[in-house]
Amino acid sequence: MAPNPPSSSGTDNARYPPLPHGVVRLGDKRGVPVMRRGVLSRRLRQLENAGVVAHSGSAYALTQAGEDLRPLVFVLADWGARHAFGDPKPEELDPEVLMWWLHGRVDTSELTKRAVIQIEVADRSRVFWLVLEPGDASVCHTDPGFDVDVVLASDLATLYRVWAGEIDLTAAAKTGALSLTGTRWIVRGLPSWLQLSPAAPDVQAARLAKAADR
Numbered sequence: 612m613a614p615n616p617p618s619s620s621g622t623d624n625a626r627y628p629p630l631p632h633g634v635v636r637l638g639d640k641r642g643v644p645v646m647r648r649g650v651l652s653r654r655l656r657q658l659e660n661a662g663v664v665a666h667s668g669s670a671y672a673l674t675q676a677g678e679d680l681r682p683l684v685f686v687l688a689d690w691g692a693r694h695a696f697g698d699p700k701p702e703e704l705d706p707e708v709l710m711w712w713l714h715g716r717v718d719t720s721e722l723t724k725r726a727v728i729q730i731e732v733a734d735r736s737r738v739f740w741l742v743l744e745p746g747d748a749s750v751c752h753t754d755p756g757f758d759v760d761v762v763l764a765s766d767l768a769t770l771y772r773v774w775a776g777e778i779d780l781t782a783a784a785k786t787g788a789l790s791l792t793g794t795r796w797i798v799r800g801l802p803s804w805l806q807l808s809p810a811a812p813d814v815q816a817a818r819l820a821k822a823a824d825r
Contacts, residue, residue, distance in 0.1 A: 776811025
């Protein structure tokens, strides 16, 4: 059901994340879907040589030194949210990558039965299905064959802004920036189930600070 990770035409440069999250396996790029295997392999070797990660077989995990870098990474995220982040360019928006990020940040602990959300990205003519089960979440590129409970329709830029924490999902639906229709309990629950980007709190704090300065 989960899609193959999208390919990348990028190069090994600073736009890739400097620190992998959790465990990375060289045969499974899903955590870093925009990075080619060769680039990922080189980056992991660099991190291993620096003592940031250790590996067993094909699996790499953070060492204690890597874990100790987490606060620094989030300090940098906060700085970027306050001073450096602008609106992404259209060519920087990738619907497959965003769907993978979204599905990995869904809290399914409150679910007691399946919920199927059809996500329509109109400006890219793409449709995805987010299949939520108790304790599990999957994203599909093709119709999984389940009845659709909720339809979320939006342009890609708005979905990215929701993911980043720049706009609230419920507020965006109320203003018409996106459409969220279907089974009531899922429509009500989805905004709290989506945990959004780990940097979202920093983005939201920076937005509030900028508003207070006006």
